[in-house]
Amino acid sequence: MSSDDVTAGRVPVVVETPQHARLADVLDYLSERALAPGTLVRVPLGRREVAGIVWQGVAKASTDVPLRPIAQYLDCMPPLPNQWLALLEFAAGYYQRGLGELSLAVLPAELRKLDASQLAQRLKRLHKQLRATVESEPTTAPEEPPLNEEQSAALAAITQASADARPAAPMLLHGVTGSGKTEVYLRATKQSLAQSRQVLMLVPEINLTPQLLGRVTARFPAQRVVAMHSALTPAQRLQTWLLAHLGLADIVLGTRLAVFASMPRLGLIVVDEEHDASYKQQEGARYSARDLAVYRAHLERVPVLLGSATPSLETWQHVLSGRYRRLALDRRIGGAALPRVRVFDMSTLPRPEGPPPALAPALLDALRDRLSRGEQSLVFLNRRGYAPVLHCAACGWKSACAHCSAWRVFHKHDRTLRCHHCGFTERVPRACPECGNLDIQPVGRGTERLEEQLGELLPGARMARFDADATRGKGNLERTLAAVHAGEVDVLVGTQMVTKGHDFRRITLVAAVNPDAALFASDFRAPERQFALLMQAAGRAGRDADATTRSEMWIQTWHPQHALFAALRDHDYARFAASQLEDRRSAGLPPFAHLALLRAEARDAAVATAFLRAAAETAAAMDDSRDVMIYPPVPPSMSRVANIERMQMLVESASRSRLQRFLAAWLPRLHEQRAAHKGLARWAVDIDPQAI
Numbered sequence: 001m002s003s004d005d006v007t008a009g010r011v012p013v014v015v016e017t018p019q020h021a022r023l024a025d026v027l028d029y030l031s032e033r034a035l036a037p038g039t040l041v042r043v044p045l046g047r048r049e050v051a052g053i054v055w056q057g058v059a060k061a062s063t064d065v066p067l068r069p070i071a072q073y074l075d076c077m078p079p080l081p082n083q084w085l086a087l088l089e090f091a092a093g094y095y096q097r098g099l100g101e102l103s104l105a106v107l108p109a110e111l112r113k114l115d116a117s118q119l120a121q122r123l124k125r126l127h128k129q130l131r132a133t134v135e136s137e138p139t140t141a142p143e144e145p146p147l148n149e150e151q152s153a154a155l156a157a158i159t160q161a162s163a164d165a166r167p168a169a170p171m172l173l174h175g176v177t178g179s180g181k182t183e184v185y186l187r188a189t190k191q192s193l194a195q196s197r198q199v200l201m202l203v204p205e206i207n208l209t210p211q212l213l214g215r216v217t218a219r220f221p222a223q224r225v226v227a228m229h230s231a232l233t234p235a236q237r238l239q240t241w242l243l244a245h246l247g248l249a250d251i252v253l254g255t256r257l258a259v260f261a262s263m264p265r266l267g268l269i270v271v272d273e274e275h276d277a278s279y280k281q282q283e284g285a286r287y288s289a290r291d292l293a294v295y296r297a298h299l300e301r302v303p304v305l306l307g308s309a310t311p312s313l314e315t316w317q318h319v320l321s322g323r324y325r326r327l328a329l330d331r332r333i334g335g336a337a338l339p340r341v342r343v344f345d346m347s348t349l350p351r352p353e354g355p356p357p358a359l360a361p362a363l364l365d366a367l368r369d370r371l372s373r374g375e376q377s378l379v380f381l382n383r384r385g386y387a388p389v390l391h392c393a394a395c396g397w398k399s400a401c402a403h404c405s406a407w408r409v410f411h412k413h414d415r416t417l418r419c420h421h422c423g424f425t426e427r428v429p430r431a432c433p434e435c436g437n438l439d440i441q442p443v444g445r446g447t448e449r450l451e452e453q454l455g456e457l458l459p460g461a462r463m464a465r466f467d468a469d470a471t472r473g474k475g476n477l478e479r480t481l482a483a484v485h486a487g488e489v490d491v492l493v494g495t496q497m498v499t500k501g502h503d504f505r506r507i508t509l510v511a512a513v514n515p516d517a518a519l520f521a522s523d524f525r526a527p528e529r530q531f532a533l534l535m536q537a538a539g540r541a542g543r544d545a546d547a548t549t550r551s552e553m554w555i556q557t558w559h560p561q562h563a564l565f566a567a568l569r570d571h572d573y574a575r576f577a578a579s580q581l582e583d584r585r586s587a588g589l590p591p592f593a594h595l596a597l598l599r600a601e602a603r604d605a606a607v608a609t610a611f612l613r614a615a616a617e618t619a620a621a622m623d624d625s626r627d628v629m630i631y632p633p634v635p636p637s638m639s640r641v642a643n644i645e646r647m648q649m650l651v652e653s654a655s656r657s658r659l660q661r662f663l664a665a666w667l668p669r670l671h672e673q674r675a676a677h678k679g680l681a682r683w684a685v686d687i688d689p690q691a692i
């Protein structure tokens with residue numbers, strides 16, 4: 001028992017209370033034992049018994065209500081570490097969520113259900129399993145390549161940061177794909193492991209975990225590596241969580257939720273592809289795992305390594321201002337060059353009747369070239385399905401979703417119309433539902449149609465598709481990847497999913513067939529995203545040095561003069577970032593301003609709007625509102641989903657801390673006002689929103 005223990009008697013316990021009941025989620029209970037903060041307990045709450053966490057420093061003023069005793073002490077397991085508690089306090093405060101709601105939500109659901117004796121049994125079984133596996137594990141010495149100069153310099157900086165007593169600046173490992181970033185992660189990991197520390201590695205997408213997991217386990221066969229992601233069963237989730245929490249897992253590799261893994265010996269945090277929007281949780285507590293990783297590293301005084309070829313502008317601005325340290329890997333391993341970027345002007349094509357062809361003839365020739373040499377090509381189109389909409393030329397009917405402000409997408413393989421927002425699915429009608437016309441036509445093109453068309457245009461080519469539809473079934477993703485790696489695929493068609501992280505060695509041509517939409521999107525982050533996506537797609541080509549001179553990336557565009565493509569042609573991230581930052585500065589947008597988005601949803605848009613208007617009026621009467629600017633309510637680009645209308649209102653401030661102070665004062669009042677707005681389905685605040 002440490003000196004920090006909460007003494008027996010009145011003990012504050014954090015429990016999960018219904019959403020938005022912020023103040024009520026720390027309750028006092030009677031304890032017969034002295035307890036360390038972070039101890040898991042079960043306590044009575046109303047008629048139920050729920051999981052709770054003993055906390056410290058959040059005790060409420062005493063009341064005369066007699067305290068109820070703690071029902072179960074789950075102290076057969078070590079308490080959650082103090083720094084974990086501090087991380088959760090910060091996250092709940094910053095993202096304006098209940099402490100109990102967030103803290104318990106990030107624990108495995110199974111853990112929240114166990115009573116003391118079940119947990120004790122579970123732990124006993126775990127230790128037994130571990131003893132059984134340890135003996136059978138072979139440990140062959142892994143091979144590691146000698147680092148090049150840039151990698152050595154980066155590693156030296158990380159070593160230095162780990163040795164410093166003061167918290168080190170976050171580090172940006174800035175290098176294009178194939179520049180050896182992962183190798184640096186592995187070396188930094190090795191150093192951390194050598195000091196008996198645990199390593200947390202975050203990846204943006206579950207699809208990328210098998211690949212990195214493979215590399216990590218191959219490199220560290222004697223260490224225990226666990227993966228934490230959304231596809232685990234509840235039992236697996238509990239198991240991996242326990243291994244991390246007990247300090248038995250040396251490396252935790254996971255998607256965004258893993259940032260909350262309890263790791264008592266944490267020594268290093270790696271955030272791969274730190275710019276990726278998937279790090280932002282899009283419902284409930286809308287936290288950014290990247291930002292929390294940086295905060296956690298600061299709390300725990302361990303180095304944090306953010307890796308990217310195209311850092312987020314937030315991170316880049318921190319580098320420019322000297323808050324973050326940039327470690328550059330400017331060259332690809334083995335001297336491979338980046339592919340030559342060819343920006344093809346679609347307006348130069350002859351324009352016969354009808355829609356333009358999927359691919360320019362010159363691009364088709366380039367694909368045939370690859371085929372004849374036995375090389376692979378990747379054709380990238382960020383839209384899945386066969387066609388984004390079906391259309392009746394006779395009456396103008398289009399395949400709208402009845403429940404959303406969106407078209408339903410035509411999927412040819414199972415002849416369905418599917419809404420990608422609410423899931424509403426129907427068989428394709430044989431005739432136009434409005435006028436009976438038998439000739440309804442797909443308009444536009446998705447990956448399914450592109451694959452079909454390419455198959456016709458390139459007879460004999462072995463095609464494969466890589467998108468959320470084609471990889472859905474169990475094992476499909478792995479099968480497609482294996483086929484590409486084994487050279488059984490000539491042309492791979494895919495959505496952005498294909499551009500991320502995969503180490504395809506034989507691809508010498510990457511083509512983006514329709515990248516223009518993002519140039520004119522209303523979201524201010526769209527160009528940043530598109531640039532990152534295209535750079536990443538380019539990174540799939542020519543990873544083998546001997547093919548590098550023939551490697552090309554094709555961009556088919558109607559806007560060849562656009563600055564985004566010019567920077568891409570020169571692989572010049574810094575120039576692109578500078579121009580974007582200038583735009584952001586003059587427009588008063590992040591990273592030069594801080595945003596929060598208040599969202600409201602109702603069946604009737606007027607109800608949502610009224611709630612937001614009332615919220616703005618409340619703000620106007622508050623002192624703190626001098627520090628913020630509140631914009632009028634507007635519908636988001638997807639204004640209706642599953643028959644619910646959405647409205648949103650932007651709150652902006654030049655100062656992050658003043659925005660925080662304002663929100664902390666404002667939101668509790670909105671909780672109180674909610675009841676006055678009959679018909680409001682829900683409301684929420686999104687701090688640092690990714691899209692507006």
Ligand code: ADP
Nearest residue numbers: 145146147148176177178179180181182183333
């Ligand atoms: P990134 O993560 O930046 O895409 P990787 O670390 O995956 O780059 O490196 C790309 C390839 O080069 C991998 O196959 C890796 O094993 C290899 N590699 C990395 N560093 C070296 C090195 N110093 N010497 C030889 N090969 C290396």
Ligand code: ZN
Nearest residue numbers: 392395432435
């Ligand atoms: Zn019709």
Ligand code: ZN
Nearest residue numbers: 401404419422
């Ligand atoms: Zn829908």
